[in-house]
Amino acid sequence: AQSVAQPEDQVNVAEGNPLTVKCTYSVSGNPYLFWYVQYPNRGLQFLLKYITGDNLVKGSYGFEAEFNKSQTSFHLKKPSALVSDSALYFCAVRGLGGGFKTIFGAGTRLFVKA
Amino acid sequence: KAGVTQTPRYLIKTRGQQVTLSCSPISGHRSVSWYQQTPGQGLQFLFEYFSETQRNKGNFPGRFSGRQFSNSRSEMNVSTLELGDSALYLCASSLVEGAATEAFFGQGTRLTVV
Numbered sequence: 001a002q003s004v005a006q007p008e009d010q011v012n013v014a015e016g017n018p019l020t021v022k023c024t025y026s027v028s029g030n031p032y033l034f035w036y037v038q039y040p041n042r043g044l045q046f047l048l049k050y051i052t053g054d055n056l057v058k059g060s061y062g063f064e065a066e067f068n069k070s071q072t073s074f075h076l077k078k079p080s081a082l083v084s085d086s087a088l089y090f091c092a093v094r095g096l097g098g099g100f101k102t103i104f105g106a107g108t109r110l111f112v113k114a
Numbered sequence: 115k116a117g118v119t120q121t122p123r124y125l126i127k128t129r130g131q132q133v134t135l136s137c138s139p140i141s142g143h144r145s146v147s148w149y150q151q152t153p154g155q156g157l158q159f160l161f162e163y164f165s166e167t168q169r170n171k172g173n174f175p176g177r178f179s180g181r182q183f184s185n186s187r188s189e190m191n192v193s194t195l196e197l198g199d200s201a202l203y204l205c206a207s208s209l210v211e212g213a214a215t216e217a218f219f220g221q222g223t224r225l226t227v228v
Contacts, residue, residue: 043219
């Protein structure tokens with residue numbers, strides 16, 4: 001069975017500092033991993049995905065994510081946080097073991113303080 | 115290019131009633147999936163449709179049903195509403211069905227059951 005864990009309910013970071021939002025996964029076969037962001041009263045927006053290849057994936061708004069197969073992790077990172085990055089971030093996995101349904105983590109709320 | 119459109123945006127219903135939510139995917143997208151988002155349970159997968167066929171279903175009671183039309187538009191129906199059905203219902207569309215495909219989300223329908 002597929003599962004995704006986001007161990008932190010909330011991450012606080014000062015503007016200009018690097019940020020990391022953690023995600024670990026469990027899936028049968030090759031993982032297809034995604035990060036989405038949700039701003040207040042909005043739907044989710046796609047940030048980036050890992051399918052295969054380079055372990056460092058670059059996405060929208062300066063975000064990147066590092067895939068680590070041995071640690072089954074897919075942490076979201078950004079070198080310099082902005083106040084406007086404050087939002088709810090979801091890690092998600094799609095795997096062939098469970099059909100094509102997407103399983104989302106519980107979400108991590110990111111607060112960036114000016 | 116228009117995004118995913120969900121109607122209505124807000125809905126208030128009484129316990130025991132039924133409700134139908136509508137989703138128009140991005141033009142050309144053939145896969146539509148539905149999610150329920152609540153503060154306590156996070157994002158829960160409801161079902162996914164591709165070419166008018168339900169491809170996958172989450173762990174929800176039979177009161178929750180859906181369908182997809184030939185133009186890829188989708189509806190979901192909830193019968194005999196319960197207070198616990200109050201949630202944000204999100205629809206997402208994808209170009210194809212594959213596991214590597216990211217989803218594009220609508221702004222959701224906020225359902226309140228009183």
